[in-house]
Amino acid sequence: MAKIDLARRAKIGRDRRERTRAQIVKAGATLLAEGAALTLDAVAEAAGLAKGTFYYHFGNIEELIAAVNVQLERSFDEVLTPPPHAGLRNPVARLSFAFAQSLEKAVSDTAWARLVVQTLQKPNKFGRGVRKKLTADIAEAIRQGHMAVLDPELATDIFVGIWLQVTRGTFERAPTPDLTCKALEAALRALGSAPPEGLSAST
Numbered sequence: 001m002a003k004i005d006l007a008r009r010a011k012i013g014r015d016r017r018e019r020t021r022a023q024i025v026k027a028g029a030t031l032l033a034e035g036a037a038l039t040l041d042a043v044a045e046a047a048g049l050a051k052g053t054f055y056y057h058f059g060n061i062e063e064l065i066a067a068v069n070v071q072l073e074r075s076f077d078e079v080l081t082p083p084p085h086a087g088l089r090n091p092v093a094r095l096s097f098a099f100a101q102s103l104e105k106a107v108s109d110t111a112w113a114r115l116v117v118q119t120l121q122k123p124n125k126f127g128r129g130v131r132k133k134l135t136a137d138i139a140e141a142i143r144q145g146h147m148a149v150l151d152p153e154l155a156t157d158i159f160v161g162i163w164l165q166v167t168r169g170t171f172e173r174a175p176t177p178d179l180t181c182k183a184l185e186a187a188l189r190a191l192g193s194a195p196p197e198g199l200s201a202s203t
Helices: 006-033 040-047 053-056 061-080 091-108 110-120 127-144 150-172 179-190
Strands: none
Touching: 006 040, 006 053, 006 061, 006 110, 006 179, 040 053, 053 179, 061 091, 061 110, 091 110, 091 127, 091 150, 091 179, 110 127, 110 150, 127 150, 150 179
């Protein structure tokens, strides 16, 4: 009689569950990006799974939304985190990097961009986290005299608003090669600032 490898069987089961969960999260992310109603029926259909399978992984739709937001936050952090060698000590340099990198990502990954746009328009942990980081850099830039707009919250509204509007524009028309540079310059100019010398959109 063949010996049963219990450890291998357990790993296969875990891998299968992880793939199924990822499939459900992806379906939820797609529906949210499209602005569609996130219902159990819609998620099950989009994922190609039975409703009962959904409940094996999530207790309700709110838990799924939380999982999508966690995944989105991780991807956003990856985009916004500068490489160790960048040495971006200037807050305007960090803001410029964040704006340029996230817009480049949005241009190259429309599904991701649509999800970010939909998520930032609603009050949630992801949106608050993004605002908190941007507002901290903007407040520091104001203290250092790098900006004419002296209200950090208002400046954040302007900065995020321009990013959102430019990103929405890429859904309707092909972006020009210099879109990121022009959009960044416009966003900083609206705040009474300018890109630090030597900083490019691809930095």
